[in-house]
Amino acid sequence: MLTPTLILALLVTTSVAQNDPLAAIAQALNANGLTAFAGLLPTLNQSAVGQRLFRTLLAGGKLSMFVPNNQALSQVPQDVANNADLLSNIVSYHVLQGNFTDPSRTVTSQNLPNVTIGRTLLNDSSFVQLEGNRSQVLVWGKESNGTVRILNQPNNTTVQNVTIFNDLGIYSIDQVLTPPPSFSQALVAGNTASPGLSTDAALALLNNTSIPGPDGNNVSFTNYLDGPTVKGFTFFIPNNAALQAAQPALASLQGNASAVRVLLGNHIINGSTLYSTTLTNSTSASGETLTFFTNSSGTYVSSGNLSTARITATNVLTKNGVVHVIEQVLVNTQENPAAASSAYNQATSTAPQTAAETGPVSSPTSTSAGNNSNTGSTNGASSTFKNALYSVVVIVGNIVGAAFIM
């Protein structure tokens, strides 16, 4: 998509700005019509987060950048545009670790409903709380007509064109990207970033189920997942129809709060954020096994070989984890606190060792050509984001460090 004019502009830019790579990037942006974004650089330079972002860009690793066009940036309120810290964090969410420019000069992407997931540079703890202080991710896919669409966004967001400047892939987009909100905000009915999930009934159940919070006082399961202690989780949340269908089983648990917590804990992996591209057999927060399989009708999750559910929507991103929607309740009230605890400890101790991602986020077993292969999301297109869940509660005055508090 390089026009002769643009090539000329880039050549001129390169020779003019050889000693100042950042100025060269700004000129390349300007030459490509991305003048509003280029105009933000001095503001970013006023914040430590922005300065770190510049250092990362200048260090010359493999990076790619989604750049909102002028029309998109004109929608940004002045108070945000003038807030160097906030702006720098938002811009960090637009920069991807890795080279996502494919040989045909488009953005590397799976065809929807499959998706590509990239790790961004956004890691400020006020915006993201993943295991091992990992940065937040972006999810996107390619429509049948070739349009690349970024998912989990409140406004439809597509890639307009691709430019490569030195090693940096610059992908212009038609909206400013919004980092994932909290778990409850992501799931709340009416969130345009995650339409049609139909999970209100599960949210009501979570709102109405209390568990011991980090200080030992009871909090609602929802507030727990929204809270500051939860770092990394994967929640298989049943949709409304699933809860409706499970009424007989749930009714038998009425008055048995502990059994309800165990059942909910069997829908959650604590301390590990597993996307559709990284689903792997795991231990739930209640200590039961969660296994996955894919066949012609979709990808399924099973709890302790007792109960199986089809996954209907994937990759609903949240500030501190990820949610996948399932169409059956995993009816399993068995628990194994020792297994839960051990899995959580393992998750938290291995997470920090993970090096920066340099390509799509995918299972170690499925990384071959740097492309994620994936465990088939059945509904990547409507995947959204939300916030997360937490697990290890060490009850003060108690030696019990349960992986989930039952």
Ligand SMILES: *[C@@H]1O[C@H](CO)[C@@H](O)[C@H](O)[C@H]1NC(C)=O
């Ligand atoms: C890329 O998109 C920007 C913003 O929409 C536009 O100004 C520019 O001319 C486009 N560049 C090319 C090479 O099409």
Ligand SMILES: *[C@@H]1O[C@H](CO)[C@@H](O)[C@H](O)[C@H]1NC(C)=O
């Ligand atoms: C950032 O500020 C420093 C001085 O504080 C200056 O040397 C540098 O050119 C600025 N960079 C940009 C992109 O504004």
Ligand SMILES: *[C@@H]1O[C@H](CO)[C@@H](O)[C@H](O)[C@H]1NC(C)=O
């Ligand atoms: C990124 O990938 C494209 C296409 O495969 C390639 O042309 C380009 O050199 C790569 N850039 C880097 C920095 O590896």
Ligand SMILES: *[C@@H]1O[C@H](CO)[C@@H](O)[C@H](O)[C@H]1NC(C)=O
């Ligand atoms: C974010 O990542 C940078 C390195 O890329 C690191 O220096 C910084 O400490 C990280 N911040 C947090 C809050 O983890």
Ligand SMILES: *[C@@H]1O[C@H](CO)[C@@H](O)[C@H](O)[C@H]1NC(C)=O
């Ligand atoms: C995450 O960041 C916090 C605050 O910067 C730091 O105390 C903690 O050690 C970091 N954890 C990991 C696993 O890097």
Ligand SMILES: *[C@@H]1O[C@H](CO)[C@@H](O)[C@H](O)[C@H]1NC(C)=O
């Ligand atoms: C591709 O399809 C989407 C709808 O799925 C539409 O919004 C978009 O304009 C189409 N793009 C092109 C280039 O035809």
Ligand SMILES: *[C@@H]1O[C@H](CO)[C@@H](O)[C@H](O)[C@H]1NC(C)=O
């Ligand atoms: C979505 O688009 C509308 C209309 O263009 C705009 O007012 C709003 O700020 C956008 N929302 C976000 C989160 O960018």
Ligand SMILES: *[C@@H]1O[C@H](CO)[C@@H](O)[C@H](O)[C@H]1NC(C)=O
């Ligand atoms: C986003 O685009 C999709 C596909 O073109 C469409 O179905 C949906 O209604 C659009 N959403 C919004 C909020 O415009």
Ligand SMILES: *[C@@H]1O[C@H](CO)[C@@H](O)[C@H](O)[C@H]1NC(C)=O
């Ligand atoms: C559950 O609680 C959250 C926040 O605590 C709230 O936003 C949401 O509306 C509640 N949902 C239901 C269905 O009660």
Ligand SMILES: *[C@@H]1O[C@H](CO)[C@@H](O)[C@H](O)[C@H]1NC(C)=O
């Ligand atoms: C909330 O919990 C109380 C007590 O456990 C129960 O009586 C009530 O029916 C529940 N409400 C909802 C909406 O689940």
Ligand SMILES: *[C@@H]1O[C@H](CO)[C@@H](O)[C@H](O)[C@H]1NC(C)=O
């Ligand atoms: C996951 O568990 C299933 C069911 O037990 C098993 O068939 C499969 O081989 C396991 N996958 C891996 C990668 O261990």
Ligand SMILES: *[C@@H]1O[C@H](CO)[C@@H](O)[C@H](O)[C@H]1NC(C)=O
């Ligand atoms: C992508 O999705 C399709 C249909 O959902 C599936 O058949 C195919 O195997 C998936 N491809 C990859 C690479 O996962």
